[in-house]
Each structure stands twice: as structure tokens, then as C-alpha cells.
Amino acid sequence: MATTIDDVARAAGVSTSTVSYVLSGKRPISAPTRQRVERAIRELGYRPHAGARALASSRTNVLALMAPLRVDVNVSVIMQFVTGVVTAARAYDHDVLLLTADEVAGMERVASGSMVDALVMMDIEADDPRVPVLVGLRQPAVLIGLPRDPEGLSCVDLDFEAAGRLAVRHLARRGHRRVALLGSPRAVLERHTSYADRMLRGFTQEVADAGLEGVTEPCESSMAGAVEAVDRVLERLPDVTGLVVHNEVALPWVVATLRERGRHVPDDVSVVAVCPPDVATNQPLPLTSVDIPAHTIGKVAVEMAMARVEADEPAETRLLAPVLVERASTGTVVG
Amino acid sequence: MATTIDDVARAAGVSTSTVSYVLSGKRPISAPTRQRVERAIRELGYRPHAGARALASSRTNVLALMAPLRVDVNVSVIMQFVTGVVTAARAYDHDVLLLTADEVAGMERVASGSMVDALVMMDIEADDPRVPVLVGLRQPAVLIGLPRDPEGLSCVDLDFEAAGRLAVRHLARRGHRRVALLGSPRAVLERHTSYADRMLRGFTQEVADAGLEGVTEPCESSMAGAVEAVDRVLERLPDVTGLVVHNEVALPWVVATLRERGRHVPDDVSVVAVCPPDVATNQPLPLTSVDIPAHTIGKVAVEMAMARVEADEPAETRLLAPVLVERASTGTVVG
DNA sequence: CGTTGCCGTCGAAGCGATTCGATGCTCGGG
DNA sequence: CCCGAGCATCGAATCGCTTCGACGGCAACG
Structure with a gap:
């Protein structure tokens, strides 16, 4: 078990450096020698000791x-x-x-x-x-x-800023004039987590550029949080028709809450999710989404x-x- | 940056072994010496080289x-x-x-x-x-x-077998006579994944011991899978009143599907989830659950x-x- | 036929720690 | 006053590998 490079060298009848070069390929080794060494390695079940390797090469892999x-x-x-x-x-x-x-x-x-x-x-x-x-x-x-x-x-x-713009543009092209972003939990936003910030910026900018009316709401990652966020949006922008949702956990509850509030998706409200494709498709209604790869x-x-x-x-x-x-x-x- | 134990030893005016013993505490070192060494370590920002340490001690941490x-x-x-x-x-x-x-x-x-x-x-x-x-x-x-x-x-x-029994017993004590287990995806069961097997066994045994009527169904981890599994259960055991669900992902869809099929939880059907507490509570209806710690x-x-x-x-x-x-x-x- | 040069291999010097005996003290007891 | 026992510290070997310079032999070249 505790076989070392020396054991291999001895078994193959070569020096340790030769074994090392066979392993690393950093110097040419003749075919017959290489085969003898490789055979010895195989038969002894040799593995280089990671620590020793790291010490000598200053690479840890x-x-x-x-x-x-x-x-x-x-x-x-x-x-x-x-x-x-x-x-x-x-x-x-x-x-x-x-x-x-x-x-x-x-x-x-x-x-x-x-x-x-x-x-x-x-x-x-x-x-x-x-x-x-x-x-x-x-x-x-x-x-x-x-x-x-x-x-x-x-x-x-991911270029989240572009993702935000893309989602808004998709809605704008389909005639939506009042849109909302349901984003990350408040704590994430307050930390100024990079993706949340950029998403927000992209959304806001495109709303402005396209001359839309838009609101943004943080959204906690729970059912209660989703319900609350949807309700806040509906209160601030009652005739909202487009929703961008950037929160995996809240996603199903957002859609459910919309329905409960009498808004049908997509007839009354369109929803663009920002999430991996499997999350978007594993919903009662397959969701239009911007992929997070x-x-x-x-x-x-x-x-x-x-x-x-x-x-x-x-x-x-x-x-x-x-x-x-x-x-x-x-x-x-x-x- | 590349400070070694020798640098520390030199700075503290001691030998390398002394430094090593200060670090490991494996031999007594007098207070003044220890302090000199510790100071040198701090000032040089010394960290032992993991590879060297592993090589010498055959412990990698x-x-x-x-x-x-x-x-x-x-x-x-x-x-x-x-x-x-x-x-x-x-x-x-x-x-x-x-x-x-x-x-x-x-x-x-x-x-x-x-x-x-x-x-x-x-x-x-x-x-x-x-x-x-x-x-x-x-x-x-x-x-x-x-x-x-x-x-x-x-x-x-977790003693999943006991968990299965516990869930069934909870239902039995409340008068349920026809119960079902919605378990792991088919692939997980076919691999005979330990927890799934044991859950199944515990459920089945307690059903037998308590003289209940019970069915078990695998359940894919998706909305479609949940719907399908619930429907199969309702077909096999139409007047089922107790459901044990051991599948995080399917959980919300199971409850939703029951409602859609006209079964109210908990009035018509009781549900015991097997999952971490946060999953159980983050549902429209807080779920009775056996905790997976x-x-x-x-x-x-x-x-x-x-x-x-x-x-x-x-x-x-x-x-x-x-x-x-x-x-x-x-x-x-x-x- | 004598050089030159290249190819394949070897030997030895590290890499940076740990650890075991050895050693020099001091201190107490006889 | 001397000796043995501890305590604190040191020196050196060791862990297993990489890598660089050196070297022997063979082919090609003039």
C-alpha cells in the first residue's frame, strides 16, 4: 500500500527520476523503458503521494x-x-x-x-x-x-444587466407598458450582492429607455414572502401586466398568488422568470425564462x-x- | 510570503524543532521562548506548508x-x-x-x-x-x-425505518385505516438507495403490524411526477385518508394535486411529510413532519x-x- | 576516423515540515 | 560536594517527490 516512487524504480530497474519523467512526460523516455515503468506502476498499484508532490513541485492540483x-x-x-x-x-x-x-x-x-x-x-x-x-x-x-x-x-x-434588459424588452415588444421586478430577498440586496444589483440596474434602465412604467420589489425566499411581494406590486401598480421574477424559491408561489388574486397567467399577467431551465419547466405552467447557465x-x-x-x-x-x-x-x- | 519554519526559527533565535513544538504543543516549551516564537510567527505572517506537513506527519487535515x-x-x-x-x-x-x-x-x-x-x-x-x-x-x-x-x-x-413506522403510527392513532406512502423516484428505489429502502420497510411493517390497509408508490421529483403518483394512489386506494410523503420536491405539488382532486387537507386526507423542518413549514399549509436532521x-x-x-x-x-x-x-x- | 551533438538516463540537491534521540542546564537529595 | 533527574532546547534524519546538471553512447558530419 505504501509504495513509493523508489519501489517502482527498483521494480522497473531504473532510477527514481526516470519514473518521475515517465509520470510527468517532461523529458523523453524510450518506449521500452516507459513500458517497464508503467508495468511496475500498475502492478504495485502505485500512486504518488500528494503532499510530497506538492512540496517538490509547489503545485497541489x-x-x-x-x-x-x-x-x-x-x-x-x-x-x-x-x-x-x-x-x-x-x-x-x-x-x-x-x-x-x-x-x-x-x-x-x-x-x-x-x-x-x-x-x-x-x-x-x-x-x-x-x-x-x-x-x-x-x-x-x-x-x-x-x-x-x-x-x-x-x-x-451571466450578464445580469443584459438579462434584466432582455426580460423587459421581451415584455415591451409584446405591448406591455406596466412591468414589475420581483427580485432577491432584502438581505441579498442590502449586501449589494453583485447579481441582484446588476439585475435591478438592467431592469430599471430598460424600463426607462423604453418609456415604460415599472416598479421593483424585493422578495423573500418563502411562500409568505412571495405572497407579500406580489401583493405589494399589485398595490403599487394595480394594472401591471408584466412580471419579471428573479427568485427560484418564490417562483411557484408567485404564480399561484397571482391566480388567487384573480390574475390569469399569461392572459392577464405575463411572467418572465430568471432561473435555470429545469426550474422554469417544472412548474404547472412552463415559464418563459432567461436562463442562468x-x-x-x-x-x-x-x-x-x-x-x-x-x-x-x-x-x-x-x-x-x-x-x-x-x-x-x-x-x-x-x- | 514564502516564509518557512526556518525563517521563523531564525527570527526568534531558536531551532526549527522548537518552532515546530510551539506549533504542535507536543513538547513543553518555556513561556519566554514560546512568546518569542509566537511573535515571530505573527510578524512574518507564517503559515506551515500543508504539503510539507502532510509529508512529514502523514496527516493532511x-x-x-x-x-x-x-x-x-x-x-x-x-x-x-x-x-x-x-x-x-x-x-x-x-x-x-x-x-x-x-x-x-x-x-x-x-x-x-x-x-x-x-x-x-x-x-x-x-x-x-x-x-x-x-x-x-x-x-x-x-x-x-x-x-x-x-x-x-x-x-x-436517521433511522428511516423507525421514521416510517412513526409516521404510520401517528396516522393510525388518529384513526386512519387506509394509508399510502409517496416515496422516492423510481430510479432511487431501483438503486436500492439505503434511505428509500428502509423508509419503505418501516412503512410496510407498521402498516402490517397495525392491521391497516396500505399502498406505496414511487414518485418522481417533479410536478408531473407528483400529480401522477397522487392519481395512482387515488386509483388504487380511492378512500385513502393518510399520506406519508418522502420527497421534498414533490411535496408542494402533492398537496396541490390532492386539493385539485377534491380532497381537502387535513379534513379529507392527512399528510405526514418526511423532510427538514424548514421545508415542512414553508408550505401554504404547515405540514406535520418527521424531521430529517x-x-x-x-x-x-x-x-x-x-x-x-x-x-x-x-x-x-x-x-x-x-x-x-x-x-x-x-x-x-x-x- | 575523430568530433560534435543529441537522446535517454542517472545522481543528488532541494522542497518544508515532524520527530526522535541527545545534550546542557538547574535543582534537590544524599 | 557530587550525582541523578527533569526540563527545555537542539541537531539530524526522514517523509516522497521534482528537477537540474551531468554523463555515456550512438549517429551524423566533416
Whole structure:
């Protein structure tokens, strides 16, 4: 079990460095030698010791992922980010160390302890306190989200601003003149979480540009929160005809509440959801939605991180263009 | 940045071993010396190199968590397991390496590569192919779930069998004679996933013991699946009065479908959910439920793993007793 | 036929910690 | 006054791997 590279070398009748080069491919090894070594590796069931490797090469083949593991919001979206990151990391022969967002010291610990080659951070806020810390680290970091000042870090996310505009434009084109945004919970907005801020901005701007009438309401991630938010919207803008909903958990309750208040979807009110496609389709009425490609974003984040690990390319910011899929929840305003 | 233990030793005017002993506390160090060393550590911002430490001590302070990151089922439960594991691990000064369940080779990789001190596996099946592999590893493993034969591994889980009995007994005590179980998706059952099997067994046995009439139906985790499952139950047992639902995602649709089919909850049909409390309460009607204490289970799993790392205690199996909380969805059958 | 140059392999020096014996003190007891 | 026992500290070996310079042999070249 505790076989070392020396055991392999002995078994294959070569030096340890030769074994190492067979493994890494960093120097040419003749075919016969390579085969002898590979056979020895196989027969002994040899695996290099990760710690020793990290020590000698100063590469750990691990990357840190800091995820908001609170249960409050969009759990399924988070899950998709995480799977995206994990599977992409494996493609680069890396494993993923999971850090929780409430442990800010964690990233310093794993980074200065040389436990990881790079860091991926989710749930970025406008003035995220983690950003300055990340800047000082030896390892590259990728932010999923967009702080006010990236300070030279790489960022990737859905272009939520464009997503907001897109949703409004979709409604406007269908003749809607009074629209509302049911957004993130108040706490998320007050933290100035990047995606919530940008969504709000995109919505507001397009409403203004298109000369529409619009209101925005925060929405807690619960049934009660959804009911309350819908009622507030109906109170502030009684003849609203278009609703943009950016809150997974509230989504089903929003639609249900509208119906209870006598508004039929899509005949009276059109609904555009901003969520992963599976959430949009797994509703009584399949919802027109702007996709949140969480899995892809996670994957891209890893790719950007790896690019900076392998060749220290400059940081960049990538915003994925939103895509709207029309389903059964949006219609045209007649008259 | 790249400060080593030697830098610290030099700055404090002591030998490297002294610094090491200050850090680990494994040998007595006089107060003045300790303070000089601690000061040097602080001023240099020194952190031990994880790889070097792992190499020398053969302890990595990392544990592996294998989680089913498919999006299909009970995402929020999984999330709670994960947070439970991560926070508990931190209490033991460990970090968590996240493995996906679809990569069975992963656990061998991280274990024989000495990347982790222990492994925690979620989503165990009756004849889980991972079990024999885990048995052969150097590191201890803890299963969340109960395979047919644990082969000397530690196991921990909610006692789902007792949970099933408890739910049925609750209904029986209230006069229900015809009950049904809406369980896991067919795929989960066919894999003989531990919790689903045991739930089913507990339900079935208690139905028999109490002399009730009972049917069980699998239930896909979607709205369509819930509707279908409810309809099947109503077809097989038209005058059913008690329903045990063990499927987070389907839960809201089950209740909604019952209402649509003209059965009022709890007047016509009582519903007992098996899920975390927050899911049960965040419904239009607060649901009587048997709690799934995912966070606690994750925590216990880590504690068991750490116990075996630090002192190799024998393996044990721990089943947490279920607790039923009565809310608004269950009533008494009159007449 | 003697060089030059390249290819494949080896040896040894780290990487940054832990840990075990050894050592120099001081202190108390005989 | 000397010796043994502790206590605090040190030195050196060790963990398992990577990597760089060196080296032997063979082919091609003049």
C-alpha cells in the first residue's frame, strides 16, 4: 500500500527520476523503458503521494471553491455552480476544496498554507471584503460575480444587466407598458450582492429607455414572502401586466398568488422568470425564462483559473450573454 | 510570503524543532521562548506548508466528502448534509475535499494519494460498490446510510425505518385505516438507495403490524411526477385518508394535486411529510413532519470519522431516532 | 576516423515540515 | 560536594517527490 516512487524504480530497474519523467512526460523516455515503468506502476498499484508532490513541485492540483452554503436562496443554482466547478476541475486533473462563505479566513488559510493552486469565489458583493485579500495572495482567483472594483482579479458571470434588459424588452415588444421586478430577498440586496444589483440596474434602465412604467420589489425566499411581494406590486401598480421574477424559491408561489388574486397567467399577467431551465419547466405552467447557465459559469470559472495557473495570463472579465426562451407564461397585450 | 519554519526559527533565535513544538504543543516549551516564537510567527505572517506537513506527519487535515451532486432529488437536504460536514470538519481543524458520486475512482485517488485523513460518503446503496473499495483503504470511512453489509465501516443516518413506522403510527392513532406512502423516484428505489429502502420497510411493517390497509408508490421529483403518483394512489386506494410523503420536491405539488382532486387537507386526507423542518413549514399549509436532521447527521459523521483518525476506535453504526412534529396537515378521522 | 551533438538516463540537491534521540542546564537529595 | 533527574532546547534524519546538471553512447558530419 505504501509504495513509493523508489519501489517502482527498483521494480522497473531504473532510477527514481526516470519514473518521475515517465509520470510527468517532461523529458523523453524510450518506449521500452516507459513500458517497464508503467508495468511496475500498475502492478504495485502505485500512486504518488500528494503532499510530497506538492512540496517538490509547489503545485497541489487542488482548487478552492468558496460557496454560500446558506439554505436561504437558490439552492439548486448553487448546486449547479458547484457541479460545474467540480467537473471542470477534474478535466484539469484538479480536486476541489470546499469552503463556506461565512469563513472568510478560510481562503487565506488554504492559500497561504499552499493547499490550493487557485481560488474560485461565489456570491460576490459590490464591495466584497474578500477581494482585497485575494489580491494579496500568491494564487490566482476567479470571482463568480462582479465587484465594483475587481482590482485585477478575473471575473465571470451571466450578464445580469443584459438579462434584466432582455426580460423587459421581451415584455415591451409584446405591448406591455406596466412591468414589475420581483427580485432577491432584502438581505441579498442590502449586501449589494453583485447579481441582484446588476439585475435591478438592467431592469430599471430598460424600463426607462423604453418609456415604460415599472416598479421593483424585493422578495423573500418563502411562500409568505412571495405572497407579500406580489401583493405589494399589485398595490403599487394595480394594472401591471408584466412580471419579471428573479427568485427560484418564490417562483411557484408567485404564480399561484397571482391566480388567487384573480390574475390569469399569461392572459392577464405575463411572467418572465430568471432561473435555470429545469426550474422554469417544472412548474404547472412552463415559464418563459432567461436562463442562468450556472453549470457553464462554473466551468468557465475553472477554465479561467487554470489558464492563470498554467500560464499566468492577464486577468479578464467575462460576461455571458443572456438567452431568453419563450414558453407559455408570456403573451401579447391586446388593445 | 514564502516564509518557512526556518525563517521563523531564525527570527526568534531558536531551532526549527522548537518552532515546530510551539506549533504542535507536543513538547513543553518555556513561556519566554514560546512568546518569542509566537511573535515571530505573527510578524512574518507564517503559515506551515500543508504539503510539507502532510509529508512529514502523514496527516493532511483534509477529509473527503462524496456527495451526490445530481440535481434530481432533495437538493436542500444534501446542502444541509454538506454544511453539517463542513462546519463540523472545521471544528476538528480539517478542510473538506468535495467528490462527486459519479466519480467512484475519485475516492481511491484521494485516499491512496494520501490527500485525505478520512472519507465520508453520502447516498449509500444496499449493495454499494464503493463499500468494498473503502474497506481496503488506509483511511477510515464513514457512510451516511446503511448498506446491507457495512463490512466493518462506520455508518450513521436517521433511522428511516423507525421514521416510517412513526409516521404510520401517528396516522393510525388518529384513526386512519387506509394509508399510502409517496416515496422516492423510481430510479432511487431501483438503486436500492439505503434511505428509500428502509423508509419503505418501516412503512410496510407498521402498516402490517397495525392491521391497516396500505399502498406505496414511487414518485418522481417533479410536478408531473407528483400529480401522477397522487392519481395512482387515488386509483388504487380511492378512500385513502393518510399520506406519508418522502420527497421534498414533490411535496408542494402533492398537496396541490390532492386539493385539485377534491380532497381537502387535513379534513379529507392527512399528510405526514418526511423532510427538514424548514421545508415542512414553508408550505401554504404547515405540514406535520418527521424531521430529517441532515445537518446533525453530517456533523456526527465527521465526529465518527475524526474519532477513528485520532484514536482508531472500532467502527460503529449510529441510527438517529426520528422525531415527529405535529402541524396543520394531520387530523383525526371521525366516524 | 575523430568530433560534435543529441537522446535517454542517472545522481543528488532541494522542497518544508515532524520527530526522535541527545545534550546542557538547574535543582534537590544524599 | 557530587550525582541523578527533569526540563527545555537542539541537531539530524526522514517523509516522497521534482528537477537540474551531468554523463555515456550512438549517429551524423566533416
